[in-house]
Amino acid sequence: xxxxRQKILILYLGNSALDSNVKGWTLYDGTGQESHTTGDSDxxxxxxxxxxxxxGWRVIQFPQLIPPYPGMEYTTSFQMYxxxxxxxxxxxx
Amino acid sequence: xxxxKYLLTTAxxxxxxxxxxxxxxxxxxxxxxQAVMAxxxxxxxxxxxxxxxxxxxxxxxxxxxxxxxxPEVQGIIHxxxxxxxxFDHHAIHVRQPNxxxxxGMHGDSIIDTRMHFDVQLMYFPHDVPLEMGGTxxxxxxxxxxxxxxxxxxxxxxxxxxxxxxxxxxxxxLHHGIWHCGRQNKTDRKRYxxxxxxxxxxxxxxxxxxxxxxxMTGGQKRIFTRDQNAEADVQTILGRGEPWFExxxxxxxxxxxxxxxxxxTGDENxxxxxxxxxxxxxxxxxxxx
Numbered sequence: 465x466x467x468x469r470q471k472i473l474i475l476y477l478g479n480s481a482l483d484s485n486v487k488g489w490t491l492y493d494g495t496g497q498e499s500h501t502t503g504d505s506d507x508x509x510x511x512x513x514x515x516x517x518x519x520g521w522r523v524i525q526f527p528q529l530i531p532p533y534p535g536m537e538y539t540t541s542f543q544m545y546x547x548x549x550x551x552x553x554x555x556x557x
Numbered sequence: 558x559x560x561x562k563y564l565l566t567t568a569x570x571x572x573x574x575x576x577x578x579x580x581x582x583x584x585x586x587x588x589x590x591q592a593v594m595a596x597x598x599x600x601x602x603x604x605x606x607x608x609x610x611x612x613x614x615x616x617x618x619x620x621x622x623x624x625x626x627x628p629e630v631q632g633i634i635h636x637x638x639x640x641x642x643x644f645d646h647h648a649i650h651v652r653q654p655n656x657x658x659x660x661g662m663h664g665d666s667i668i669d670t671r672m673h674f675d676v677q678l679m680y681f682p683h684d685v686p687l688e689m690g691g692t693x694x695x696x697x698x699x700x701x702x703x704x705x706x707x708x709x710x711x712x713x714x715x716x717x718x719x720x721x722x723x724x725x726x727x728x729x730l731h732h733g734i735w736h737c738g739r740q741n742k743t744d745r746k747r748y749x750x751x752x753x754x755x756x757x758x759x760x761x762x763x764x765x766x767x768x769x770x771x772m773t774g775g776q777k778r779i780f781t782r783d784q785n786a787e788a789d790v791q792t793i794l795g796r797g798e799p800w801f802e803x804x805x806x807x808x809x810x811x812x813x814x815x816x817x818x819x820x821t822g823d824e825n826x827x828x829x830x831x832x833x834x835x836x837x838x839x840x841x842x843x844x845x
Contacts, residue, residue, distance in 0.1 A: 474710070478803045487800045490712040502659040503693035503739040505713050540808050541702045543711070 469494040469555040473521055475513050476543040480529055483514035488543060495555045513547050521549035559640075563632025564765035567772040570636065571793040574816045577699030577731035578718075581633070585624050585725035590682040592620035597682075597748050601649055609644045611754060621647075621750065624680060633729050636764035637676045638756035645675060645753035652690055652741035659690070660738040661709030665753070668704040672819045673760060675732040680750045683724045689747050690739030691720035692728070697798040699731035700812035708735060716799030760820060769821065779830050790817065791828045807831065 476488035486508040491500040510516045517523065525548035532539070565573070573579050596602055602621050605614040611634075615622030624630060634642065665677065685691040695714050719739055720728060730736070732753065741747045762769070774789050794813040797806045811831050818826050827833045 476711070476714075476800075476802075484803070486715070487802060488711055488714040490710060499657070500712060501657075501740055502662050502709075502712050502737045503690075503717065503719060504659070506717070506719075508713075508715065538808055538811055539702055540700060540805055540812065542708065544802060544805065 467555050468552040469496075471495065471551045471553055473509065473516060473549040473551070475508075475510065475516060475547045475549065477513050477545040477547060480527065480545055481513075482517070482523070482526075482547065483512045484545070485512055486510055487545075495553050513549075516549050521551055524548050524550050559631045559635045560628060561765050561767075563628045563635075564763075565633065565636035566765055567768050567790065568788060568793065570764045570820070571772070571790045571817070573637065573729070573731070574813050574820065575794050575796060576696040576798070577734040578694055578696055579633070579729045580720070580722070581629075581727045581729070583723045583725045584629055584727050585627070585680065585682070587725065589620055589623050589627075590724045593624065593680075593682045593750065594748070596620050597649055597750075602647070602750070604647045605644050607643075607645055608755075610641050610757075611644050612641050614644045621752075625752075630678075630727070633727075634676070634678075634754065637729060637760075638674075638754050639758040639760065639763050642676075642754040642756050645755050647750065647752040650738060650749045650751060652738055652747040654741060654744045654746060656741045659693070659740045661706055662693075662695070662711045662735055662737045663706045663708060664698075664701075664703055664733050664735055666705070666732065668702055669733060670702065672816065673756060674699075675753055675755050677730045677732060677751055677753045679720070679728040679730065680752075681720065681722050681724065681726045681728075682748060682750065685720060685722050685726075685747065686743070687719060687721045688742045689745070690741045691722065691747075692749060693737050693739050694718045694720065694728070694730070695735040695798075695800065697801065697809060698735035699733040700809065700816075701733070701735070703735075711735075714800035761822060762820070773821075773823070773826065777829065790826075795828045 471494055472492040474490040475486050478484040478487055489508050527546050569579060679692055695717050772790050777791050795810055801809055810828055814828050814832050818824055
């Protein structure tokens with residue numbers, strides 16, 4: 465019986481704009497067809513977040529713009545512009 | 558005392574401050590590589606309790622001791638953490654043949670907010686081709702305040718460096734750098750020996766500073782993109798990494814400037830005026 469399973473693409477972009485450049489990327493495949501892991505690719509799947517939309521991915525999370533905590537204005541930590549996308553694909557289980 | 562000719566240069570030190578890593582390809586001779594591999598295969602290498610002076614660890618004829626006592630390696634250690642640092646811990650990391658998944662991205666130990674830093678040496682005693690993995694390093698990530706595996710969600714970054722190297726290569730890393738063990742797709746075991754060292758002296762001008770004044774130079778034109786100019790300290794510290802965010806990348810340059818000031822005692826040092834501008838808070842009042 466055909467069902468749908470979720471594929472997740474996470475793109476870390478250069479700024480808060482969806483059409484800014486991809487700086488980092490992560491993939492999880494709920495269909496089980498692909499297996500992704502750390503350090504498995506040297507080139508991003510898309511040049512920008514918008515390119516992912518044009519290829520059929522749906523954005524399910526935009527990063528919020530949160531002012532730095534007082535005293536932390538110059539501190540760097542996690543990637544700030546984490547956009548999460550999904551695709552639903554047929555799965556014959 | 559380490560002969561000055563084995564100490565890092567100012568350019569190398571600036572590279573370490575900027576990227577958190579220095580690599581030394583094929584530095585260790587094959588005789589030591591072979592002896593280390595034989596010791597690994599025979600069951601490992603004996604370490605020491607944390608806090609032991611390095612000079613008391615790995616007595617002769619321990620092959621890891623032979624590697625660490627090489628003047629070239631002593632020069633690297635001295636330049637980064639000073640003479641006779643403390644042994645923190647070591648590990649022989651093994652990636653099994655055809656190990657399907659990689660280690661999650663992480664920074665070692667726990668979140669660490671010091672300016673003082675530990676150094677980690679990673680030693681690759683055999684050839685590491687790309688299909689064998691190699692440790693993956695994210696250059697320039699060392700100042701990011703994260704706690705160990707909190708970053709395991711990050712799979713890939715533009716500009717990441719898989720340590721593909723010949724036998725006898727050595728990586729010197731700032732303790733905070735993001736890294737992971739890549740998957741090993743070969744039918745052979747992959748070994749990597751790591752040691753963490755703690756300084757016992759203030760990390761102040763420990764490298765060969767003969768060229769420090771020449772390499773520091775004067776203030777540069779703001780936003781200069783002199784990528785082809787002589788690689789002086791400001792140029793090296795001003796180079797972004799491909800994975801830096803547009804605005805966050807500027808903060809990383811500020812982080813580097815602060816570290817360079819810490820290491821040199823030069824409180825006026827700057828790159829592209831980033832800190833000088835913020836420090837300008839005049840109090841002088843015009844006479845009425």
